[in-house]
Amino acid sequence: MQKKFGGSAIFLDRSDINTDEIIPAKYLTEVTKEALTPYILEDLKLEGFDPKGNKLKNATVVVSRENFGCGSSREHAPWVFEVNDVHTVIAESYARIFRQNMFNGGMLAIELPKADVDQLMAMQQLGDVVVAVDLDDQSVTAKAGGEEKCFKFEISPFDKALVAAGGWVEFADARY
Numbered sequence: 001m002q003k004k005f006g007g008s009a010i011f012l013d014r015s016d017i018n019t020d021e022i023i024p025a026k027y028l029t030e031v032t033k034e035a036l037t038p039y040i041l042e043d044l045k046l047e048g049f050d051p052k053g054n055k056l057k058n059a060t061v062v063v064s065r066e067n068f069g070c071g072s073s074r075e076h077a078p079w080v081f082e083v084n085d086v087h088t089v090i091a092e093s094y095a096r097i098f099r100q101n102m103f104n105g106g107m108l109a110i111e112l113p114k115a116d117v118d119q120l121m122a123m124q125q126l127g128d129v130v131v132a133v134d135l136d137d138q139s140v141t142a143k144a145g146g147e148e149k150c151f152k153f154e155i156s157p158f159d160k161a162l163v164a165a166g167g168w169v170e171f172a173d174a175r176y
Contacts (some may be wrong), residue, residue: 003087003106004087005087005088005133005135006061007061007131008058008128009059009062009130009131010061010062010063012046012063013064014064015065015066016067017065017069018069019069019072019095021041021043021044022080023077023080027039033080036083037083039080040080041056060088061086061090061131062088062089062090062091063089063091063129064092067095068091075101075104075105078102078104081102082105087107087108088108089102089109090110090131091109091117092117093111104167104168105167106167106168106170107163107167108133108155110140111153112140112153116151123145124144126144127144128144129142129143130142135160135163139153140152
């Protein structure tokens with residue numbers, strides 16, 4: 001499956017969103033990734049956020065604050081994003097295991113400084129925000145209401161290779 005980076009953004013303006021909020025533990029017994037699809041962010045309590053709403057259904061990018069993906073270490077958290085076509089998460093920082101699980105799945109966990117995330121969050125006031133990601137240039141461009149902002153991000157060469165390959169399995173298959 002070819003992953004798409006960028007698209008319509010949803011904003012989760014809170015720090016410490018944990019893996020139990022991303023995918024509740026009661027669904028970890030599902031036997032396929034696809035079975036997780038309807039449960040994305042089901043237990044996230046955030047003013048104005050509706051886990052069954054159109055904003056989330058149409059989103060392909062999540063923008064959040066620091067320590068995103070903290071809590072229990074489980075691959076299911078990135079998987080639920082993957083099966084919902086959310087292949088890009090932008091945050092101030094990540095829990096280490098969540099971040100690496102994103103890269104291992106061929107998805108982007110983009111880290112931006114607080115000031116840049118603040119600017120992205122403020123763009124919501126202009127209307128729907130659409131994000132474009134250039135992996136080669138390591139940049140994010142956000143557009144809303146006729147305004148455009150560009151941000152640069154860092155990614156290690158290895159993590160970039162994982163994402164470009166489509167994930168760890170595809171990376172290993174091509175090399176070993």
